[in-house]
Amino acid sequence: xxxxxxxxxxxxxxxxxxxxxxxxxxxxxxxxxxxxxxxxxxxxxxxxxxxxxxxxxxxxxxxxxxxxxxxxxxxxxxxxxxxxxxxxxxxxxxxxxxxxxxxxxxxxxxxxxxxxxxxxxxxxxxxxxxxxxxxxxxxxxxxxxxxxxxxxxxxxxxxxxxxxxxxxxxxxxxxxxxxxxxxxxxxxxxxxxxxxxxxxxxxxxxxxxxxxxxxxxxxxxxxxxxxxxxxxxxxxxxxxxxxxxxxxxxxxxxxxxxxxxxxxxxxxxxxxxxxxxxxxxxxxxxxxxxxxxxxxxxxxxxxxxxxxxxxxxxxxxx
Numbered sequence: 001x002x003x004x005x006x007x008x009x010x011x012x013x014x015x016x017x018x019x020x021x022x023x024x025x026x027x028x029x030x031x032x033x034x035x036x037x038x039x040x041x042x043x044x045x046x047x048x049x050x051x052x053x054x055x056x057x058x059x060x061x062x063x064x065x066x067x068x069x070x071x072x073x074x075x076x077x078x079x080x081x082x083x084x085x086x087x088x089x090x091x092x093x094x095x096x097x098x099x100x101x102x103x104x105x106x107x108x109x110x111x112x113x114x115x116x117x118x119x120x121x122x123x124x125x126x127x128x129x130x131x132x133x134x135x136x137x138x139x140x141x142x143x144x145x146x147x148x149x150x151x152x153x154x155x156x157x158x159x160x161x162x163x164x165x166x167x168x169x170x171x172x173x174x175x176x177x178x179x180x181x182x183x184x185x186x187x188x189x190x191x192x193x194x195x196x197x198x199x200x201x202x203x204x205x206x207x208x209x210x211x212x213x214x215x216x217x218x219x220x221x222x223x224x225x226x227x228x229x230x231x232x233x234x235x236x237x238x239x240x241x242x243x244x245x246x247x248x249x250x251x252x253x254x255x256x257x258x259x260x261x262x263x264x265x266x267x268x269x270x271x272x273x274x275x276x277x278x279x280x281x282x283x284x285x286x287x288x289x290x291x292x293x294x295x296x297x298x299x300x301x302x303x304x305x306x307x308x309x310x311x312x313x314x315x316x317x318x
Contacts, residue, residue: 026083036170079169106143184274221240
């Protein structure tokens with residue numbers, strides 16, 4: 001029954017809250033507290049002890065019952081204050097593929113001189129991830145969220161909770177941020193890489209290794225250029241580093257083209273293109289990507305791989 005009205009209760013409580021760009025500080029009006037199942041059992045025990053003490057007019061029974069009531073009251077106070085004033089910073093996640101888990105990292109900041117124990121972050125009905133936050137310091141809590149579809153993954157409402165110190169009561173609050181993680185299509189498909197074709201640039205200039213055709217002058221140095229290609233003699237006569245350029249008109253170009261996949265469904269095409277991108281990168285090939293409305297020129301390396309996977313992830317979503 002609780003799971004039936006829980007989403008409605010969350011929506012009603014957070015109706016005035018909007019996704020935040022900045023860190024969120026938990027104030028009293030944002031914190032809620034209720035007994036756990038152990039708390040309800042504890043309350044039932046107190047009721048039985050009280051009836052027994054009244055029935056037998058037992059002063060020791062009254063003293064023991066009121067002592068347990070004080071313990072429960074102190075537990076409620078500490079559970080509330082464990083969250084009070086805690087600052088939650090927006091989380092970020094590295095890109096993942098569909099079917100994996102996006103690991104969002106939230107920073108929990110404790111500005112008070114007392115440590116906070118057993119603070120958990122929970123997404124929907126998954127198990128919480130617990131951390132302890134030392135006094136006047138910050139820790140990182142990682143929350144794993146399943147990536148079920150490509151595009152931007154926004155966690156939505158995150159529950160911040162604690163059952164410290166005795167587990168009799170749970171204190172919690174909800175936070176929501178605008179941050180998101182990128183989810184790439186799942187690499188899947190059986191088609192081999194397309195055939196690489198000679199460059200159609202008609203004499204474009206490309207950097208080559210040993211054995212390149214013709215020397216074609218210099219260009220300014222860019223981060224990532226090999227030191228072997230730097231023109232050190234020319235650099236001695238100039239304040240700017242220069243890199244040698246060579247021509248290679250017949251260099252093959254590998255194009256990963258949407259049109260090559262015929263009438264396959266959209267998601268199947270994206271999965272196959274994703275697999276091609278990873279395979280071309282693993283083989284050290286220069287490759288470009290063509291999608292309807294998007295063309296990424298041939299390149300190589302992590303930046304090219306990231307641009308292609310991002311284009312596949314966001315295709316048709318913007």
